[in-house]
Amino acid sequence: MPNMVVCCKQVIDPEAPPASFKIDPATNKVVPPPGVPPVISPFDEQAVEAALRIKDKHGGKITVISLGNNLLRDVVKKPLSMGADELILLEDPAFEDSDSWSTAYALAMAIKKIGQYDLIFCGRQAADWDAGQVGCGIAEILGIPCVTIAKSVEFMDGKAKVERVIPDGYQVIEVALPAVITVSNELGEARYATLKGIMAAAKKQPIVWKPADIGVSPSEVGTAGRRTKLVKLFQPVKEGKCEFVEADSPAEAGAKLALRLREAKLI
Amino acid sequence: MAEYKNVLVFGETADGKLATITAELLGCGRRLADELKENLICILIGEKVADIANSAIASGADKVYVVEDPLLKEYQTDAYLMVMEKAVKEIMPRILLLGQTSIGRDLAPRLAFRLATGLSMDCVELSIDPTTKLLQQIRPVYGGNARAIFTTESFPQMATVRQKAMTPLEPDPSRKGEVVPLKVEIDPAKIRAKVLQTVKEEVVGIKLEDAQTVVAGGRGIGGPEGFKQLEELAKLLKGAVGASRPPCDNKWVPDTIQIGLTGKIVTPELYIAVGISGASQHIAGCSGAKNIVAINKDPEANIFKEARFGVVGDWKQVLPAFTEKVKELLAG
Numbered sequence: 001m002p003n004m005v006v007c008c009k010q011v012i013d014p015e016a017p018p019a020s021f022k023i024d025p026a027t028n029k030v031v032p033p034p035g036v037p038p039v040i041s042p043f044d045e046q047a048v049e050a051a052l053r054i055k056d057k058h059g060g061k062i063t064v065i066s067l068g069n070n071l072l073r074d075v076v077k078k079p080l081s082m083g084a085d086e087l088i089l090l091e092d093p094a095f096e097d098s099d100s101w102s103t104a105y106a107l108a109m110a111i112k113k114i115g116q117y118d119l120i121f122c123g124r125q126a127a128d129w130d131a132g133q134v135g136c137g138i139a140e141i142l143g144i145p146c147v148t149i150a151k152s153v154e155f156m157d158g159k160a161k162v163e164r165v166i167p168d169g170y171q172v173i174e175v176a177l178p179a180v181i182t183v184s185n186e187l188g189e190a191r192y193a194t195l196k197g198i199m200a201a202a203k204k205q206p207i208v209w210k211p212a213d214i215g216v217s218p219s220e221v222g223t224a225g226r227r228t229k230l231v232k233l234f235q236p237v238k239e240g241k242c243e244f245v246e247a248d249s250p251a252e253a254g255a256k257l258a259l260r261l262r263e264a265k266l267i
Numbered sequence: 268m269a270e271y272k273n274v275l276v277f278g279e280t281a282d283g284k285l286a287t288i289t290a291e292l293l294g295c296g297r298r299l300a301d302e303l304k305e306n307l308i309c310i311l312i313g314e315k316v317a318d319i320a321n322s323a324i325a326s327g328a329d330k331v332y333v334v335e336d337p338l339l340k341e342y343q344t345d346a347y348l349m350v351m352e353k354a355v356k357e358i359m360p361r362i363l364l365l366g367q368t369s370i371g372r373d374l375a376p377r378l379a380f381r382l383a384t385g386l387s388m389d390c391v392e393l394s395i396d397p398t399t400k401l402l403q404q405i406r407p408v409y410g411g412n413a414r415a416i417f418t419t420e421s422f423p424q425m426a427t428v429r430q431k432a433m434t435p436l437e438p439d440p441s442r443k444g445e446v447v448p449l450k451v452e453i454d455p456a457k458i459r460a461k462v463l464q465t466v467k468e469e470v471v472g473i474k475l476e477d478a479q480t481v482v483a484g485g486r487g488i489g490g491p492e493g494f495k496q497l498e499e500l501a502k503l504l505k506g507a508v509g510a511s512r513p514p515c516d517n518k519w520v521p522d523t524i525q526i527g528l529t530g531k532i533v534t535p536e537l538y539i540a541v542g543i544s545g546a547s548q549h550i551a552g553c554s555g556a557k558n559i560v561a562i563n564k565d566p567e568a569n570i571f572k573e574a575r576f577g578v579v580g581d582w583k584q585v586l587p588a589f590t591e592k593v594k595e596l597l598a599g
Contacts, residue, residue: 129415130407135376137380146377146460147344147460148372165522167369170468171464228385229420236413245578250581251584251588253580253588257562
């Protein structure tokens, strides 16, 4: 039965209305939109789903790891309510403002401490920084293979068969285990938490690990462990000068739009 | 110790030719190399790629490294990684650029971690800081809601570049450059992820990426039937049909026509967005369109901020009349 690890990131809800998106120029950080709670990054939820589908078929254990500081228990416990078995939080002020490098390093060290793993799942990229590096980074640090942008993962003894999305179709890739798999939205929607799952998750306490617990110094993680420097974060200016075509009825507006596009030599 | 110098572009091929993204990277790389007063180098990897080296030179490269091996016929992470690790250690570039493609997304992070250097993915602008000479890497973040400028102080400074974000040079066949074969031993035992099969989902008609007109539908279309109407319009305008993420996730349309941050990037003359609210992650795939036309019942929809022309109304009523009028105009 496979031992699986899923890395899940708590992010600002990417579905929050674009108008609520604000940046604090003094700190170069996004101001969380008021009244919109954070979520597990959607691709990471689908990574949990990928692991659950394997557990449905083959059994096994799913350990979820989240990294950050002041993580909201209601948010990070969601994978448990979906059916994951255990939650480990890498939670410490030292883990704040990580980049891909320091995130992958801390996660890889935590996975080393877990010790037994056949499959490690990550989302293809996080909904905040959209970098898509962490899965590959974990694989490189652990010295194991990685298959990115998966839409289907099949577990077999000692290996996995993965369908990797490419622009005009997909590739079937066979990978030796242990391996890291990054999951894309083509996998399909993640399941909802069941009532039973929510009750079970409420009773489970996450395990909290500090840098020392995974054998790293605070200078190797978070801001201190970055390899990229954020110089500036800003919102691009949108001009927004849409010419609205109006008429007495929607159908007339449609016909008028065609005429207007003809005038503009677009059709 | 040798110093990191020059700009290196990881080249890709498509149908036996230099890939468009590589020409774009060479266009951008040429500008950066000129600013640094250094050379532009391209590396081509494959089973048989030497014939393409001259295209890379015509597109701006001063020197092209060619790595040929039957094991490199198709992209496989472990094999390409071995080649690029050796090449970078030998070439020692100041800057290393890859495309934000299927290959670049997979290879670049892996290589950056192996080389212990920083990397910015999906950059849309690159420039040299006049004082520090560091590469300024500008990329959209938060699904396109914001942009960030990054620098790295380790070498090579690595970046992947979004497709269609950079302008290629006009190919000049009279440009001179050097072609250098590079031998890399590939240990097949170290290829741990093997491509067993590549399944292409053939599209009928014009390819989405090449279409001059794109008719795209979103969540508002409501189901697969609605897309038939979009197809009719696309056919009339000799264009292609695309979609935002929800219709793909709901299996109304194939995943291969998804436009956006994690799908295809399109830059047509005319982009007709029907029932698309305009989430930032979708805009990331179509903001390069010359003219966006939006039909949406919500006057506050974000898509109208991007559009040149808009109609506020139910697409089920607007679109048939629009299509009918287009038919009439094209016939007359």
